[in-house]
Amino acid sequence: xxxxxxxxxxxxxxxxxxxxxxxxxxxxxxxxxxxxxxxxxxxxxxxxxxxxxxxxxxxxxxxxxxxxxxxxxxxxxxxxxxxxxxxxxxxxxxxxxxxxxxxxxxxxxxxxx
Amino acid sequence: xxxxxxxxxxxxxxxxxxxxxxxxxxxxxxxxxxxxxxxxxxxxxxxxxxxxxxxxxxxxxxxxxxxxxxxxxxxxxxxxxxxxxxxxxxxxxxxxxxxxxxxxxxxxxxxxx
Numbered sequence: 001x002x003x004x005x006x007x008x009x010x011x012x013x014x015x016x017x018x019x020x021x022x023x024x025x026x027x028x029x030x031x032x033x034x035x036x037x038x039x040x041x042x043x044x045x046x047x048x049x050x051x052x053x054x055x056x057x058x059x060x061x062x063x064x065x066x067x068x069x070x071x072x073x074x075x076x077x078x079x080x081x082x083x084x085x086x087x088x089x090x091x092x093x094x095x096x097x098x099x100x101x102x103x104x105x106x107x108x109x110x111x112x113x
Numbered sequence: 114x115x116x117x118x119x120x121x122x123x124x125x126x127x128x129x130x131x132x133x134x135x136x137x138x139x140x141x142x143x144x145x146x147x148x149x150x151x152x153x154x155x156x157x158x159x160x161x162x163x164x165x166x167x168x169x170x171x172x173x174x175x176x177x178x179x180x181x182x183x184x185x186x187x188x189x190x191x192x193x194x195x196x197x198x199x200x201x202x203x204x205x206x207x208x209x210x211x212x213x214x215x216x217x218x219x220x221x222x223x224x225x226x
Contacts, residue, residue, distance in 0.1 A: 001206070002199040003183055003190045027197045028173045036223045037150045039173045039197065060141045060152045062219050064177070070116055077116045084140045084152065086115040093114070106175050108221055110149040 002032060006041050014042070014050070021048020021097070030111055037110045044068065044095060044103040052094040059087040060108040067099030115145060119154050127155070127163070134161020134210070143224055150223045157181065157208060157216040165207040172200040173221040180212030 009025040021044060028039040041064075044050065052071055063083045069076040070085060071094030078098065079085065087093045097103040122138040134157060141152040154177075157163065165184055176196045182189040183198060184207035191211065192198060200206045210216040 001183065001185065001190075001201065001204060003192050003196060004198075005196050027175075028199050033171070033199050033201055034173065035171055035202070037173065037221065039175065039221070041175075058146070058148055060147065060150065060221070062140075062152065062154075062175070062177075064175075070114065072114065077114075079116050083116060083118050085117075086141050086146050088114065088146055089148070091114060106219065108150065108152070108173070 002028070009041075011043075017051050017053040017094075019048075019050045021045035022050055034111060037108050040107045040109065042105050042107050044097040044105075046097050046100055046102070048097050048103075050095045052092050054090055054092045056089050057109045057112055058089045059085065059093075061085040061087070062106045064104040064106055066097060066101050066103030068103040068105075069096050069098050070094070071096060115141070122154075124156075130164050130166040130207075132161075132163045134158035135163055147224060150221050153220045153222065155218050155220050157210040157218075159210050159213055159215070161210045161216075163208045165205050167203055167205045169202050170222045170225055171202045172198065172206075174198040174200070175219045177217040177219055179210065179214050179216030181216040181218075182209050182211050183207070184209060 014022040
């Protein structure tokens with residue numbers, strides 16, 4: 001069993017897809033026990049953005065704090081603390097901080113293959 | 114894609130395992146898109162308790178607010194907001210609110226079979 005604080009995991013800058021102002025911590029991953037899915041804590045600074053992209057993994061997200069928008073082909077959907085988001089496999093999506101505080105989300109992703 | 118508030122999901126009382134003072138909302142589940150794992154938001158009231166139990170599913174948990182303890186065969190491990198917990202498959206575990214505010218956790222579980 002693991003009982004730990006998020007600060008115990010290293011914080012990495014995200015640059016994939018042209019992402020800006022964003023860091024990630026992999027809290028629970030294959031390396032420390034996860035079998036079928038991983039838990040990541042992602043922080044997007046004000047004006048930071050994960051541009052539109054797609055991948056076969058779906059996302060289950062819970063918004064821990066802040067305000068943002070899901071980017072979609074056809075527009076944006078705003079969200080804030082205590083909302084949850086489901087992004088199906090292969091659906092184009094991105095995220096943007098639309099507020100003045102850091103946007104913090106918990107993002108779970110299946111460990112495929 | 115789903116972008117929603119947790120209040121949109123119905124809140125059910127948990128009674129399994131002799132649980133007291135506890136409710137659950139299934140935020141993302143098989144019925145609304147989840148493929149490999151589900152997201153549940155669980156609230157344990159002060160003095161509420163999910164007694165020791167075991168099952169083949171592992172848990173990935175993030176503590177949204179409050180203070181509690183993981184119950185184990187050999188004792189308890191305290192936790193609070195912004196901590197994460199990994200419970201391996203078939204490991205006996207329970208949860209208790211040890212504070213004066215509701216304990217709110219996000220608990221992900223694989224959809225086996």
